[in-house]
Amino acid sequence: MADHPLPDPDVAREWLQTMMLIRRFEERAGEMYAKAKIGGFLHLAIGEEATIVGSARAMRDDDYLISTYRSHGHALVRGTSPNGVMAELFGRVDGVSKGRGGSMHMFDLERRFMGGYGIVGGNLPIAAGFGLASDYLGTSDATLCQFGDGASNQGTFGETMNLAALWKLPVVFMVTNNQFGMGTALERHSAVTDLQRKGEGFGVPGMECDGMDVLDTYHVTLEALRMAREERRPVLVEAITYRFRGHSMADPEEYRTKEQVAEWRKRDPILQWGDRLEAENVISAEEREEFDAEAIARVDEAVAFADDSPPPAPESLYDDVYVLGGQVRGWYSVDERSAGVHKGEDERALAKDGAVMPETDGRASTGEIPQQMTAALEAQEDE
């Protein structure tokens, strides 16, 4: 633990509560995935809660946050309802992205959570674009862009560092170094493992924080955001952390040892922060348990909400492909709606009648769970 003084007790408590919420949310999401309530890929941020909460709490309300395919925690920390995030995982109409995005594509414009992005490194240029707009419009908004150690090898990393430095954009790039790009260890995927230095050649100064320590992450991000906002220049922050679970639920974790995981688990960010708050008399042991019970209850509510939410209507399949009203005068005006000899005007009616799209029960239709996923699930159940 870095020796920063504690923040206000209310602030310190809220950080703990939010980290607990993210932890419990992710655990339940994993369970729901095992029950096939959630389809596709599911990337959990268990172990990375301090990085998420510490950095996001250094932001102003008007700042932009942009994330990766591991995006549930970033939505929750910005205040997006767990109901909407869970419903999105369930593929329901009340999901934050109306069931169009899934786990990797959460979004909440109102809270300036500008989305999870499924392509590794694909969010970096977009983040620079937010910075460009802030600069162009003369606001004091800054952008915090989250990405993983694996993304630091993408071409967009170098391109974006250069452009952000060249145009003096108010963006903090936070590389969440959880030691693995999927199953490839840091020292096997990056020639330079001191990731904060990877921006230097492009003119982006680096900083480092203990991503297992919410307070250190907060202070370093706060300073980085200040530099971005006031000095008008990008900063690269490396948050050193670890994900306790596999890359996704489909990860048998053959690339690391149980001993390594156990070693990092001793530095569990929620335990560390809770212990410190208890030791410094900010909270009692009972309060800690209450917080955890509240988090569990909140997540229970989210699961119930998601379960009750209906699946998106089949006839909504083509909604929001285009913004209508300008050059796309009706949803039917772009031809080739689906296979078959018809122009598309009747698609909605056909869908309603079940002629084009079969009705489903709204559950994620994952079909057979591949063997490696089953192995991963069993491994986690053993924990």
Add this chain to the structure above:
Amino acid sequence: MAATAQQQQSTGTRVLRYREALNEALREEMLRDERVMLMGEDIGVFNGAFKVTAGLLEEFGEKRVRDTPISENTIVGMGVGAAMTGLRPVVELMTINFSLLALDQIVNSAAHIHYMFGGQVSVPLVIRMPQGAGHQLGPTHSHCLEALYLHVPGLLVAVPSTPADAKGLLKAAIRDDNPVIFIEHEYLYGQRGEVPDDDEHVVNFGEAVVRREGTDVTIVGISRMASTAEKAARILSEEHEIEAEVIDPRTLRPLDLDTILASVRKTNRCVIVEEGWPHGGVGANLAALVQEQAFDDLDAPVGRVTGADVPMPYAKNLEQIAYPHEPQVVQAVLATFRDL
């Protein structure tokens, strides 16, 4: 540059080159809306590789006309981000071949963001790029890839072939809230044409235009091939007594299929001319649509004239036979009459 007042009072036309018409569209939209800004490689100090942006840096300054490093994927991605948060960027890519470096941001980001985030945010971004052979630029600078972008839901695709359409469609593209792939043609940049003398000259997407009326065969020409088709139609009339109707769809997404079908129902024959590759091409797609919708009206199989199925060669003689000219179009039309 004509004064705005003069443009407004006149309902006439002026003769402009295609590149000048595009320049006017950019300039007028930048004057109309402060959120419109330009980004691209060498668009400022250099005035643009094809001079489309000439004079705009001088007029609007470095804030609104930005020279970028050579980083196509990131330039487009920044355009996406800026479009999501209040700007209306127009990104120039130097050729359509270079847009391949930006395919991730074009497809995975620009085209999908509105849908994958449940309609919460839109991406009012225009990505301009020229295409086309004829300047001996070889296999990495000469292709016609509109079919690639036609393939992607969420994008609008424009392929203007005249100065008037170039201007009107670009103005429409900038004003629209969807991401637009705006495909210009290198050969057309220097071509002249009448342009309405009106700074509200907007051409709507999804409205094809009949370039030449005829009764015997419908020829659909894409991008530059609209003008090649017109020239072929004159030959058909003069030498073969065949009156061809020539249609320029002007945009591929949305596609004005109705105008094409109405023509086919009248002429009972259809030939599609494009410069791009045959497999999975615009013509392949359009031929499928025409036979699905108007099979009973056709007196002959739908004909296609396309670029050769090869990377574009450098040698002048090879390049010239690798993309369609009037004789191939005439031949393809005559083939639809062969059995009668």
